Amino acid sequence: MAEDSTQPPDATRYIETTRGVLSYSQLAPLLAERVLKVQQDIEDNFYAARLLDESLLLDMHRGICGDLTPGWAGRFRDADVRVGEHHPPLPYRVPQFMRDYFSDLNTRLSALAGASDPLVLECLAFAEGRLLSIHPFTDFNGRATRLFLAELLRRLDLPTVELAPTQPFARAQYLSTLRAADQLDWQPLVKLWRERLGKAG
Helix, strand or coil, rough: CCCCCCCCCCCCCCCEEEEEEEHHHHHHHHHHHHHHHHHHHHCCCCCHHHHHCCHHHHHHHHHHHHHCCCCCCCCCCCCCCCCCCCCCCCCHHHHHHHHHHHHHHHHHCCCCCCCCCHHHHHHHHHHHHHHHHCCCCCHHHHHHHHHHHHHHHHHHHCCCCCCCCCHHHHHHHHHHHHHHCCCCCHHHHHHHHHHHHHHCC
16 A cells, blocks of 8 residues: 555654654655655666665665664564555564565566566566555655665666656555555556556657
């Protein structure tokens, strides 16, 4: 699920940071600065030589919030969570789920015959939907996932696409595709990826 779907639209979240207890609206611009830095690193091929594995994702998450929430940045969550109606894996199972995720993803990627392979869409749908379903971090899962997908698109020589719709109807559709992915149904996300790449191309 999307990272803020655990809260009602009018709810206020507060997070303890190195700058004090901040509301989510106060924290958002600080996170945005750090997300832009990681995005620039991706564009500059900073991660190009890295394996697609847990350590890469953990470093991206640390890049988002390492100086703001050092107690849990770049670490898998240690608490149970509920995301809407979805119950991600219990925290003690997250490391194994993440190892399995990257093993599966790398197997899928190695089987591709290039960026034009029809299975690229299914691979991207799996990469996004499965990672968000596992919900490996205490917070900022959506941001970390979008950065990881940006790196994946770069490696596949595919264009940048919009990954976080803000319009209400598009967002509702997006959340619906993620609910399907929580049930291991990738087809709605496959369709969405086809639309994303079609708009970008």
